[in-house]
Amino acid sequence: MTLLSVSDLTVAYGRVTALDGISLSVRQGEIATVLGANGAGKSTLLRAIVGAEKPVRGALRFDGRDVTADPVHKRLAQGIVLVPEGRRILISLTIEENLLVGAHLRRDAEGIRRDIAAIYERFPNLATRRHMAASCLSGGEQQMLAIGRAMVARPRLMMLDEPSLGLSPLFVSRLFDLIRELNRDGLTILLVEQKTAKALAVAHSATVIELGRVVMAGDPQILQADPRLQEAYLGRSPQPAEDPRPIRQAIS
Structure with missing residues (x-):
């Protein structure tokens, strides 16, 4: 199809x-x-x-x-979700706040929490620093965050x-x-x-x-x-x- x-x-x-x-x-x-x-x-x-x-x-x-x-x-x-070139995460926001940006069109709070928990399970490096500014991440970790943000948009x-x-x-x-x-x-x-x-x-x-x-x-x-x-x-x-x-x- x-x-x-x-x-x-x-x-x-x-x-x-x-x-x-x-x-x-x-x-x-x-x-x-x-x-x-x-x-x-x-x-x-x-x-x-x-x-x-x-x-x-x-x-x-x-x-x-x-x-x-x-x-x-x-x-x-x-x-239809785009992970742009250069990642374009918001480095002044925390990792979790960046993930929540991906959910801005959603209204199912419980579903959002489950999806973010699944992302943390997939990317444990993000989970351990979820309340830290995204600027603390390496380039590879920032790319994982960008993909995680896109995943929250389902x-x-x-x-x-x-x-x-x-x-x-x-x-x-x-x-x-x-x-x-x-x-x-x-x-x-x-x-x-x-x-x-x-x-x-x-x-x-x-x-x-x-x-x-x-x-x-x-x-x-x-x-x-x-x-x-x-x-x-x-x-x-x-x-x-x-x-x-x-x-x-x-x-x-």
């Missing part, structure tokens, strides 16, 4: 087109990844899905419903924008273990990530975008074996006989 459908999505900033006719779908219960270089339009895509960017053309459907015109708070209420689709950015190798491994764990628990995830090999290793489907356009899409294992993707994003040189053109030119 398709949970999210993006059709011909175009976003422009003045005369600059950031997304140019992007189409993709995310199935219920899968991890879908979007890959691409800096400036390809990945973050713009996530912001458009959550409602923070208004498209000039195209449509978004979530669980069969057209949400193209819905504002951010309505999409959040339906379960997402049906969690979008992660460059979650490994700035993290140590140890925390990167823990992060991808967590992504797998959340998905096994039934959460649908849309992952934007520059660590291409790791993203492909956890994903069920993958889309590559360049200059705001989809240039490759499909099974992650098949894409990972493509010499053009290897050269552009995995740091591997293709065999001399392979097509030397850039991915977008070679596929269009």
